[in-house]
Amino acid sequence: MEMKIEDNITTALPRQQLLAEVQKAWSRAQDLARQVAKERDALEAIMENTQTHIAYLDADFNFLRVNTAYARGCGKTKAELIGKNHFDLFPNPDNAALFRQVRDTGEPIAFEAKPFVLPEHPELGVTYWNWTLAPVLNEAGEVRRLVLSLLDVTDLQRAQHSLQEYADRLRTLHRIDQAILAAESREATADAALAYLPTMIGCIHALVSLFDFSANELFILAANNTDANIATASGCRAPLDGDWTTQLDRLRAGHAILIEDVADVADQDSLLAELKDARVRALIRQPLRYRGELIGMLELGWADSGPVAPKLTALARELADQLAIALQQARLHEEIQVHAERLERRVAWRTAALRISEARFRAIFEDAPMGIALLNQKGQIIQNNPALRSILARDETTIHEQALATLMVEADAAAERERYRALMQTNGEGYQAEVRFRRPDDQAIWCTVTLSLVRDIQRRPRLAIAMIEDITEKHEALTAMVQTEKLALTGQLATSLAHEINNPLQTVIGCLGLANEELDADTGVSAYLTMASEELQRAAGIVGRLRDLNRPSDPEERERTNLRELIDRVLAISEKQMRDRSIDVEILTEGTVPQVQVVPDRIQQVFLNLILNAVDAMARGGELTITLSSTEQPRGCQIGFRDTGIGIPPDIQKNLFSPFHTTKPDGLGLGLYISQSIINDHDGQIEMQSRPGEGTTFTVWLPSPDADRST
Amino acid sequence: MAAERRLLVVDDDKNVRFVLSQALRALSTHYEILSASDAHEALNLLEQQAFDLVITDINLPGINGVDLTEKLLTESPNTAVIWITAYGCHRMARKRAYTRVFICLEKPISIDEIREAALKALRERDRTVFGRTRHERSNISHVSIQRQARLAKG
Numbered sequence: 040m041e042m043k044i045e046d047n048i049t050t051a052l053p054r055q056q057l058l059a060e061v062q063k064a065w066s067r068a069q070d071l072a073r074q075v076a077k078e079r080d081a082l083e084a085i086m087e088n089t090q091t092h093i094a095y096l097d098a099d100f101n102f103l104r105v106n107t108a109y110a111r112g113c114g115k116t117k118a119e120l121i122g123k124n125h126f127d128l129f130p131n132p133d134n135a136a137l138f139r140q141v142r143d144t145g146e147p148i149a150f151e152a153k154p155f156v157l158p159e160h161p162e163l164g165v166t167y168w169n170w171t172l173a174p175v176l177n178e179a180g181e182v183r184r185l186v187l188s189l190l191d192v193t194d195l196q197r198a199q200h201s202l203q204e205y206a207d208r209l210r211t212l213h214r215i216d217q218a219i220l221a222a223e224s225r226e227a228t229a230d231a232a233l234a235y236l237p238t239m240i241g242c243i244h245a246l247v248s249l250f251d252f253s254a255n256e257l258f259i260l261a262a263n264n265t266d267a268n269i270a271t272a273s274g275c276r277a278p279l280d281g282d283w284t285t286q287l288d289r290l291r292a293g294h295a296i297l298i299e300d301v302a303d304v305a306d307q308d309s310l311l312a313e314l315k316d317a318r319v320r321a322l323i324r325q326p327l328r329y330r331g332e333l334i335g336m337l338e339l340g341w342a343d344s345g346p347v348a349p350k351l352t353a354l355a356r357e358l359a360d361q362l363a364i365a366l367q368q369a370r371l372h373e374e375i376q377v378h379a380e381r382l383e384r385r386v387a388w389r390t391a392a393l394r395i396s397e398a399r400f401r402a403i404f405e406d407a408p409m410g411i412a413l414l415n416q417k418g419q420i421i422q423n424n425p426a427l428r429s430i431l432a433r434d435e436t437t438i439h440e441q442a443l444a445t446l447m448v449e450a451d452a453a454a455e456r457e458r459y460r461a462l463m464q465t466n467g468e469g470y471q472a473e474v475r476f477r478r479p480d481d482q483a484i485w486c487t488v489t490l491s492l493v494r495d496i497q498r499r500p501r502l503a504i505a506m507i508e509d510i511t512e513k514h515e516a517l518t519a520m521v522q523t524e525k526l527a528l529t530g531q532l533a534t535s536l537a538h539e540i541n542n543p544l545q546t547v548i549g550c551l552g553l554a555n556e557e558l559d560a561d562t563g564v565s566a567y568l569t570m571a572s573e574e575l576q577r578a579a580g581i582v583g584r585l586r587d588l589n590r591p592s593d594p595e596e597r598e599r600t601n602l603r604e605l606i607d608r609v610l611a612i613s614e615k616q617m618r619d620r621s622i623d624v625e626i627l628t629e630g631t632v633p634q635v636q637v638v639p640d641r642i643q644q645v646f647l648n649l650i651l652n653a654v655d656a657m658a659r660g661g662e663l664t665i666t667l668s669s670t671e672q673p674r675g676c677q678i679g680f681r682d683t684g685i686g687i688p689p690d691i692q693k694n695l696f697s698p699f700h701t702t703k704p705d706g707l708g709l710g711l712y713i714s715q716s717i718i719n720d721h722d723g724q725i726e727m728q729s730r731p732g733e734g735t736t737f738t739v740w741l742p743s744p745d746a747d748r749s750t
Numbered sequence: 751m752a753a754e755r756r757l758l759v760v761d762d763d764k765n766v767r768f769v770l771s772q773a774l775r776a777l778s779t780h781y782e783i784l785s786a787s788d789a790h791e792a793l794n795l796l797e798q799q800a801f802d803l804v805i806t807d808i809n810l811p812g813i814n815g816v817d818l819t820e821k822l823l824t825e826s827p828n829t830a831v832i833w834i835t836a837y838g839c840h841r842m843a844r845k846r847a848y849t850r851v852f853i854c855l856e857k858p859i860s861i862d863e864i865r866e867a868a869l870k871a872l873r874e875r876d877r878t879v880f881g882r883t884r885h886e887r888s889n890i891s892h893v894s895i896q897r898q899a900r901l902a903k904g
Binding site (some may be wrong): 540543544545547 | 765768776809836838856857858859860861
């Protein structure tokens with residue numbers, strides 16, 4: 040062929056020029072041919088080495104060329120494809136329509152991840168393809184050829200799909216998680232967990248139950264059934280019967296129980312039997328374990344039998360693990376709630392109790408018969424109760440913030456201050472002291488002060504509590520008792536003396552009497568003897584008086600006595616003294632004076648004593664008025680002795696009835712004391728009223744016997 | 751001449767016994783006055799002869815005056831008894847009633863007091879023992895006794 044062209048040129052053009060042209064053309068042709076071959080090789084290389092399946096088709100969709108990838112993808116050789124019609128080989132009306140559309144419109148089409156089932160390889164399942172169909176136009180703009188390119192994106196698609204699934208699962212789990220976290224009880228937690236499950240995993244039955252091993256039962260916390268036939272609901276209980284023992288062992292070990300078809304299970308428990316009737320087929324029982332301990336199960340059931348997809352079992356496991364923790368947390372939450380409520384109730388109760396207790400203590404403080412004061416560290420009273428104010432005869436204003444010591448008499452204050460200071464300094468155990476408080480009227484009140492510290496948390500002294508008891512009466516009683524003891528002793532002494540003195544006196548008085556009888560009555564000696572005798576009688580009288588101190592009265596000595604007669608007799612005895620001092624005596628009797636049951640001698644002694652006292656008080660004369668009157672309720676007789684004498688000074692009045700107090704130079708100081716003893720012995724009373732310079736009135740009251748006895 | 755009255759003075763104090771006996775002797779020359787220093791001696795004498803009146807101290811060594819009174823009244827219920835004491839008669843009120851002793855005197859006693867008490871006791875005794883007739887008789891004799899006493903005193 041090359042030679043032919045060379046010949047033509049040679050004839051037409053000068054040889055040299057022609058040759059050069061030919062050579063030029065030849066070389067160009069060769070270059071062109073080389074370039075075409077190069078491009079063809081490149082194209083071939085691209086086609087053969089791409090993952091993309093490429094087919095070159097004519098307008099009737101016959102294969103003109105295919106690459107190896109395409110042929111392999113179809114499971115055929117290139118030769119088996121070339122010249123064959125695409126739709127003869129792979130009939131597909133939908134695709135054929137698309138091919139025609141591209142050919143007729145001249146517009147290319149492209150699909151991404153279009154699903155396709157290879158007819159030769161159904162075992163591969165659905166495959167996904169990115170494919171394009173592009174028209175190749177001739178110069179006239181007609182579609183003469185078509186380029187089909189296919190890329191298998193099945194793996195990518197699957198990966199994307201599983202990624203999507205994974206993301207969905209995560210999202211669901213997250214939603215469940217959120218719901219669980221928001222739930223405050225176990226029921227709500229379980230409810231939240233089950234709310235999204237059926238739609239997510241396509242189950243018709245979902246249930247969360249807790250095992251109650253002590254009752255050999257399971258307790259359904261929550262259930263979510265899309266099938267109305269399934270009756271399990273929250274709050275139901277089911278016995279752990281059938282082959283539960285085996286199942287529990289599995290669950291305890293952390294393994295799920297997978298049932299492909301409930302209908303095939305031989306030894307069905309009650310729960311399973313019910314599910315079977317409700318057309319549940321495949322079933323998972325996933326253990327709920329917390330720290331290795333089985334607490335319950337998550338049960339999921341499907342309408343179809345067969346093995347449950349691994350991803351679902353995995354989901355169930357994850358959900359179960361999460362649920363177990365959430366349930367335990369909810370339980371703790373419930374417990375905390377219960378605890379908190381109990382605590383709140385207790386606090387409320389305690390508060391109320393405290394209030395009652397405070398009120399009670401306040402009442403004790405306010406109503407205590409003992410004086411109570413709260414003292415600060417300086418010993419000042421910061422709180423005091425009514426009893427204290429009454430003891431001290433002071434009001435709030437004269438007590439508040441006064442130091443306790445300043446309320447005491449001068450003699451006791453310094454010691455008290457020192458005691459208190461020492462107590463505060465040494466943080467000691469408190470003390471008790473007998474002190475005298477000074478009332479505003481200067482009266483001294485004997486009190487026992489008991490002091491104890493109130494300490495703060497660090498055991499440092501904060502305050503002190505002072506309990507103050509008025510013991511004035513006790514003190515006086517004690518003083519009186521001491522006096523009485525003194526007297527009793529005196530009496531005992533006198534008794535033993537009486538024998539020793541009275542016997543010799545007896546002899547002397549007897550001898551004097553006998554001697555006197557022997558004498559001539561006219562001699563002066565007789566008078567001496569009489570005088571000696573009288574003096575001895577007086578001495579005996581003193582011994583007798585001492586001896587009779589405190590002697591108890593003997594009821595047998597008492598006799599019915601007319602007091603008026605008794606007074607007359609006493610007045611007769613003291614008549615001489617009255618006359619000597621020009622004292623007028625007046626006796627006033629008011630009404631009928633009843634008789635009294637007394638020892639006449641003793642009452643006579645009292646009256647004589649009172650009258651002689653009155654006489655002594657009226658050294659320069661005066662008037663003695665004796666009044667007799669009767670009293671009802673209690674029935675008795677009252678005798679008053681009123682003089683117009685010098686009166687009794689207040690300081691002496693206080694101890695008037697105490698023994699051994701006397702204003703008389705030669706008195707024993709026993710007169711009024713014995714008088715009072717005698718009257719007391721007769722269950723009577725003796726009182727005195729006196730104004731210095733105006734006179735004194737003694738009033739004696741004696742009970743009279745009952746009316747029936749007095750008649 | 752047999753004694754008209756027999757009197758016994760019991761006291762552990764020798765001088766008291768003497769003074770009281772002397773005072774009583776002045777009542778009548780017909781009175782026989784004996785004395786004893788304790789209850790034993792008194793009871794011995796009482797066994798030998800009856801007494802119209804026993805004047806006894808209460809505080810005696812050994813058997814006291816109260817017990818002595820009880821014993822002698824059991825033996826001779828017609829004897830009159832006067833108690834004398836250095837301690838006070840009020841203490842004896844109950845026992846006095848129990849032993850039918852109606853006179854109790856506190857020492858020191860004047861010689862007139864003891865004489866009056868003795869005469870009173872004898873009079874009471876006679877009234878109990880002999881009844882009214884005898885009492886009246888006794889009264890007469892009592893008057894004569896008083897007169898005698900006064901004579902003796904004067």
